Structures are given as structure tokens and as C-alpha cells.
Amino acid sequence: MLHLLIFLLLALGDFSAAKDVVYNFNVTWVTANPDGLAERKVVGINGQWPLPIIEVDKGDQLIVNMYNGLGDKSTSIHFHGMFQNGTNDMDGASMVTQCPIPPGSSFTYNFTVNQHGTYWYHCHTDYCYPDGYRQALIVHDKDAYFAHQYDEELSVTLSDWYHDMMEDIKPKFMSLYNPTGAEPIPNAFLFNDTTNLSLSVKPNTTYLLRLINTGAFVSQYFYIEDHTFKIVEIDGVYTEPTEADTLYISVAQRYAVLLTTKNTTDKNYPIVTVADSTLLDTIPSDLRLNSTSWLEYDGSAPHPQADITVAESSDLVPIDDSTLVPYDHMPLLENPVLSIQLDVVMGMLDTGKGYAFLNDISYTAPKVPTLYTALSAGNQTTDATVYGEFTHPMVLGHHDVVEIIMNNNDSGAHPFHLHGHNFQVLTRFPSYGADFFELKGGDPVPYDPSNHSAFPAYPPRRDTLVLPPQGHFVIRFVADNPGVWIFHCHIDWHLAQGLGMLFIEAPTQLQEQMTIPADHLAACSAGGIQSKGNAAGNTEDYTNLKGQNVQPGWIPDGFTARGIVSMVFTVLSAVLGMGSIVLYGLSDLKFSSTGSTDGQDVSDEYRD
Incomplete structure (x- = not known):
């Protein structure tokens, strides 16, 4: 009885400590020039950029009231790394768990933060977060095992930066003139949304x-x-303290480290960031891959530039995140109920543009947000058919152990992120080191279940993991969070090309626990998007997908990618040539000696 009373008092104490943390966001365009090289429009909040850091304590209720004042763009907010257990409708992924929020609409995100650690928030609607709509989200935890081992906190964001707006880059990227799908090269790299910063x-x-x-x-x-540090967290998961001196941080990944400063103030030390040049198809002469900020002990002392001696970024050897041990020692998940093998391929479809595929499917958004399909499909909610062919849906049973085997047939690295979960990292090949970013001599190396490294007893867990070029990884998680969760490459260009898929997890339980808020449905209505029906918007027959959004067709047999591009440009040249002939002919009519007024009318109509 005494134990029960103590438990109730402790629970009541935790409850009373929790609070509502409210942010009111008016999202509008502002101007900024973070690298000092080009002023441009960026997405601001309440007239400011950089955006505000969201800070909460574990157990708090986070409420974000957002108004879309952009005027010309729909938007959303994804709270990256938040599990949203019981609040799948707050996940913020447009056409997955909500409709895009159109200009002039308001939308409230409201959920309990039952996690701890380092996260971030960003737009999850059609190329919008590279326009500046991203910032840190910090969940403080007074009970962290290292809580009494540090004196102060510092947060740092690293990011690439483009001088052009996404609306201008997008049509050039997904274009006949870019059939290989070469990613746009950034113009700069930022440290806390600026350059040359002193901490x-x-x-x-x-x-x-x-x-x-x-x-x-x-x-x-x-x-x-001249500094080392101890890793204590990756992607919100506490780890055994692990000494390191270099980290490799892919887009969307997070680390928390304990850094003890020197017992002197005689000099300042360069903080060095080096962009992974192996990801870039070309390196412009004016692009600085390495940047120097400073750990500033004395503001009046010199701020030296970094002494970078490596010839290539890949010569740096970071700690291998697959060797980190979670502090809670969660054991290896055994006996997966479902094992999903996914092969990554980058290629071309018959539009002549570059696309990305998981098992030959390029993710194509449905006409109804998939969460709303799951909630409106009745007893057909467990039938993957209703979610459409090109969302690449997989229905997961409640509490199933799920294994994902990813083979990379591409020569580029891909940081894959799973919404709603973190996952155990069982194996990855190759490991960080000289061969990680470029396997020499040839063919992709798929996962072989009969020949792999031993799985760790306590696998590391995170929500974003780098898939090596031409390599593979194996991850596992428990389907204990009913909802619709997207699994995708977090390189925004690759998601735009279709490198993603959906997990519809325990949809029957989801129907029992969720009702969509009125303002979420109002956003759909304002944007002209259905909030019921299958992937094609059919509310009468959920298995009838006529009219669903589809990926472009495959290149016909016998055509090579080079051949299809050549054919497209040949046809385009022919059309332009015929247009020139027609224009020349109509010009003759205009200036004929007969003075025909019919010829004049035809020529004016053509010009208009």
C-alpha cells in the first residue's frame, strides 16, 4: 500500500510539473542574407528569421497556433522525431496526415511531449523547408542520466543554403534538361543560420x-x-557516453555531446564543418566546402582559420554511429513478423525526367491524405489497396516487430527517416571509413542474410540513418504506434523525386482513438481537397482506384535513357522547326501583294 501511495504521489508530482507551452506563429515572407552574399526572400515567423527555437520540458503540452500568411504557398509543420503517439494527425506531413494549409488558413498543432532530447521542426509541404522554414526543437529533461554533468547548454544548427528560391530551382531540377536528376548545388553552408560565428x-x-x-x-x-567530447544522445536516444573527436551528421540527424572547455583563456579554437563533397556532382569554384566558426574563450584574442589538412572530405574519419550503445540497453528485437526488402534505384521515366524508386515505385501523393483514408475506410482500413498503388503502402499489425532491409543500387548516400518511431540499427555495410562513401570497383553489395556481421545485443537506435552508396542496412522497430507514417530519404530533392513510402500501422486501433479537429478539416475545404475517400477520392467503392495519381510511365523496352532524352529533344526541335515554318508562311500571307485582310487576321492571331 505504501508503494502505491508513493507511486501516486510521484505521478501527481510529474503531472503538476507539466505545463502548456504555447507558440503563436504567423508565417510570412521576410528577407534575409545569412551568408552576406545574396539577399533573398525566406519563410519567417512573426516577421523574423532565423526562426524561434521551440523549447519544452519533457511531459509538457506543446501547442502551436499557426497562421499561413505567405499569400502564395501552402505549408505545414512537421515536428521531426516526435513520435506523436495517439496524435498522428499532428505529424504535419502534407497529404499523409493532413491537407496542406492554404494561404489565409489557421491550424493548431497540439500534443504531449513524452520524449527527451534534440529535435527540430520544419515544413513538410512540397520543397518548402529549404526556403528557411526550419529550426531547432529542444526537449529538456531534468532526469537525464547526465543532467548533473554539465553547466550550460548550447544549440547549433548546420545547413546548406541556396540563393535562389525553391520555386525557381524546382522546375530546373525536375526537367528534361536534367535527366540524370543531378541535385542543385548549394551556394553556401551555414552555422546557426549565419557564417563566421563565435560561440x-x-x-x-x-x-x-x-x-x-x-x-x-x-x-x-x-x-x-584540440578538443574532444562525449556523445550522450543521438536522435533523442540517450547513449552510453562515448568519446569522439569527429562527427558525420547527415541532414535530419542530431547529436548531443558533453564538451568540457580548457582551463585557460589564452586562445580561441576553430569549430570546423566540412561539407561531404561526395554528394555533389560538381563543385563550383566559388563554393567553400569547409567553414570556420569559433569556440571563443576570449573575444579580444585572435580568431584563427581552421588548419584543414585533408585532401577530400571523405578522408575525415568520424565515429561510427552504428557502434553506439543506447543507455537503456534495450535488447535486440527478435523474430520479426514482417521483413520488407527495399531496393533504392534512381532512374528515368518516359517524361525524360529523373525519378527515385523503392522497388520500382516512385512515391506519388494521393488525392486524399492517407490518414483520412484510413479513418474513413471502415472495415476496409486494413486493405492496402485503398491507399493507392503509388503511395507504396504497407499495412502493419499492432505490435508486430518489423524489419526493413535496404539495398542501395545508387552511387549516392541516402539518409532515411522514419516518422513516428526510432529504430534499431542491426547492421550496415560498409562501415564508416575509407570505403563508406564510395565502394571501389564496382557492383552494389546487397544484404545477405546468411553472411553478415553479428547483430549487436543492444543495437543503437535513431530515427535517421545513412544508407551507404551501393551498400545496405538492416533496421527493426515495433509497430506500437497506430498511425500513418512516411518512411523517406530526407534529402529533399530525393523525396521530391519519389524516394519514400507509407506504413499504415494498426489502422483499426487508429480508427478507435482518433477524431480529426475541425480546423484541420477546414484547411482541406479551403484548399479544395477531400477529407474522405480512397487514394483516388472515391467514397463509394474504396477498392476502385480509377483516377488515382500515378507515376509517369516506364521507358519502352529497347529505349535507353540517353535514347529517350535524344528522342524528346529531337521531337522538341521538330516542333520548334515546324513552328518557324508556319510563322514564316503566315508572314508571307501578311505581306502578300493581294493585300488580303484574312492574312492579316491570321498573323495577328498567331502573334497573340
Whole structure:
């Protein structure tokens, strides 16, 4: 009885400590020039950019009231890494768990934060977060095992940066003129949304340093000259303290480290970030891949540039995140109920544009948000058919152990992110090191279940993991969170090309626990999007997918990618040539000696 009373008192104490944390966001365009090289429009909040850092304590209720004041763009907010257990409708992925929020509409995100650690928030609607709509989300935890081992906190975001707006880059990227799907090259790399920044520190002090890559494309190496640190968290999962001096942080990944400063103030030390050049198809002469900020002990002392001696970024050897051990020692998940093998391929379809595929499917958004299909499909909610062919849906049973085997047939790395979960990392090939970013000599190396490294007893867990070029990884998670969750490459260009799929998890239980808020449905109505029906918008027959959104067709047998591009441009040239002939002929009519007024009319109509 005494134990029960103590438990109730402790639970009541935790409850009373929790609070509502409310943010009111008016999302509008503002101007900024973070690298000092080009002023441009960016997405601001309440007239400001950089955006506000969201800070809560574990157990708090986070409420974000958002008004879309952009005027010309729909938007949303995804709280990256938040499980949203019981609040799948707050996940923020447009056409997955909600409708895009059209200009002039308001929308409230409201959920309990039952997690701890380092996260971020960003738009999850059609290329919008590289326009500046991203920032840190920090969940403080007074009960963290290292809570009494540090004196102060610092948060750092790393990101790539484009001088052009996404609306201008997008048509050039998904274009006949870019059939290989070469990603747009950033113009700069930012450190806390600026460059040449000094982080002021005190001597002999331990800091909890939170590091977040909020970029759209490029991974970055991170180190501080003449300093080491201890990793204590990856992607919201506490780890056994692990000494390191260099990190590789892909887009969407996060680390928290304990950094103890030196017992002196005689100099300042470069904080070095180096962009992963292996991801770039070309490197413009004016693009600086390495950037220097400073751990500033004395503001009046010199701020030296970093002494970077490596020839290539891949010569840096970071700690291998697959070797980290979670502090809670959660054991290896055994006996998966479902094993899903996914092969990554980048290729071309008959439009002549570059696309991305998981098992020959390029993710194509449905006409109805998939969560709303799951809620309106009645007893057909467990039938994957209703979610459409090109959302690549997989229905998961409640509490099933799910295994994902990913084979990369592409020569580029892909950081894959799973919404609603973190996952155990069982194996990855190759490991971080000289061959990680470029397997020499040839063919992709798929996972072989009869020949792999031993699975760890306590696998590391995170929500974003890098799939090596031509390599593979194996991950597992428990389907204990009813909802619709997208699994996708977090390079924004690759998601736009279709490198994603949907998990519809325990949809029967989902129907029992969820009702969509009125303002969410109002956003659908304002945007002219249905909130019921299958992937094709059919509310009468959920298995009838006539009219669903589809990926472009395959290139016919016998055609090569080069051949289809050549054919497209040949036809285009022919059309332009015929147009020139027609224009020349009509001009003759205009200036004929007969003075025909009919000829004049035809010529004017053509010009208009």
C-alpha cells in the first residue's frame, strides 16, 4: 500500500510539473542574407528569421497556433522525431496526415511531449523547408542520466543554403534538361543560420552541445580543433557516453555531446564543418566546402582559420554511429513478423525526367491524405489497396516487430527517416571509413542474410540513418504506434523525386482513438481537397482506384535513357522547326501583294 501511495504521489508530482507551452506563429515572407552574399526572400515567423527555437520540458503540452500568411504557398509543420503517439494527425506531413494549409488558413498543432532530447521542426509541404522554414526543437529533461554533468547548454544548427528560391530551382531540377536528376548545388553552408560565428564559452566548464543538421541535401563533418567530447544522445536516444573527436551528421540527424572547455583563456579554437563533397556532382569554384566558426574563450584574442589538412572530405574519419550503445540497453528485437526488402534505384521515366524508386515505385501523393483514408475506410482500413498503388503502402499489425532491409543500387548516400518511431540499427555495410562513401570497383553489395556481421545485443537506435552508396542496412522497430507514417530519404530533392513510402500501422486501433479537429478539416475545404475517400477520392467503392495519381510511365523496352532524352529533344526541335515554318508562311500571307485582310487576321492571331 505504501508503494502505491508513493507511486501516486510521484505521478501527481510529474503531472503538476507539466505545463502548456504555447507558440503563436504567423508565417510570412521576410528577407534575409545569412551568408552576406545574396539577399533573398525566406519563410519567417512573426516577421523574423532565423526562426524561434521551440523549447519544452519533457511531459509538457506543446501547442502551436499557426497562421499561413505567405499569400502564395501552402505549408505545414512537421515536428521531426516526435513520435506523436495517439496524435498522428499532428505529424504535419502534407497529404499523409493532413491537407496542406492554404494561404489565409489557421491550424493548431497540439500534443504531449513524452520524449527527451534534440529535435527540430520544419515544413513538410512540397520543397518548402529549404526556403528557411526550419529550426531547432529542444526537449529538456531534468532526469537525464547526465543532467548533473554539465553547466550550460548550447544549440547549433548546420545547413546548406541556396540563393535562389525553391520555386525557381524546382522546375530546373525536375526537367528534361536534367535527366540524370543531378541535385542543385548549394551556394553556401551555414552555422546557426549565419557564417563566421563565435560561440562564447567559459573555461573549465562543461556544456551540453546539441548539434542538428537542418539542411536539405548535404551531410557535414563536425569537429573542434584540440578538443574532444562525449556523445550522450543521438536522435533523442540517450547513449552510453562515448568519446569522439569527429562527427558525420547527415541532414535530419542530431547529436548531443558533453564538451568540457580548457582551463585557460589564452586562445580561441576553430569549430570546423566540412561539407561531404561526395554528394555533389560538381563543385563550383566559388563554393567553400569547409567553414570556420569559433569556440571563443576570449573575444579580444585572435580568431584563427581552421588548419584543414585533408585532401577530400571523405578522408575525415568520424565515429561510427552504428557502434553506439543506447543507455537503456534495450535488447535486440527478435523474430520479426514482417521483413520488407527495399531496393533504392534512381532512374528515368518516359517524361525524360529523373525519378527515385523503392522497388520500382516512385512515391506519388494521393488525392486524399492517407490518414483520412484510413479513418474513413471502415472495415476496409486494413486493405492496402485503398491507399493507392503509388503511395507504396504497407499495412502493419499492432505490435508486430518489423524489419526493413535496404539495398542501395545508387552511387549516392541516402539518409532515411522514419516518422513516428526510432529504430534499431542491426547492421550496415560498409562501415564508416575509407570505403563508406564510395565502394571501389564496382557492383552494389546487397544484404545477405546468411553472411553478415553479428547483430549487436543492444543495437543503437535513431530515427535517421545513412544508407551507404551501393551498400545496405538492416533496421527493426515495433509497430506500437497506430498511425500513418512516411518512411523517406530526407534529402529533399530525393523525396521530391519519389524516394519514400507509407506504413499504415494498426489502422483499426487508429480508427478507435482518433477524431480529426475541425480546423484541420477546414484547411482541406479551403484548399479544395477531400477529407474522405480512397487514394483516388472515391467514397463509394474504396477498392476502385480509377483516377488515382500515378507515376509517369516506364521507358519502352529497347529505349535507353540517353535514347529517350535524344528522342524528346529531337521531337522538341521538330516542333520548334515546324513552328518557324508556319510563322514564316503566315508572314508571307501578311505581306502578300493581294493585300488580303484574312492574312492579316491570321498573323495577328498567331502573334497573340
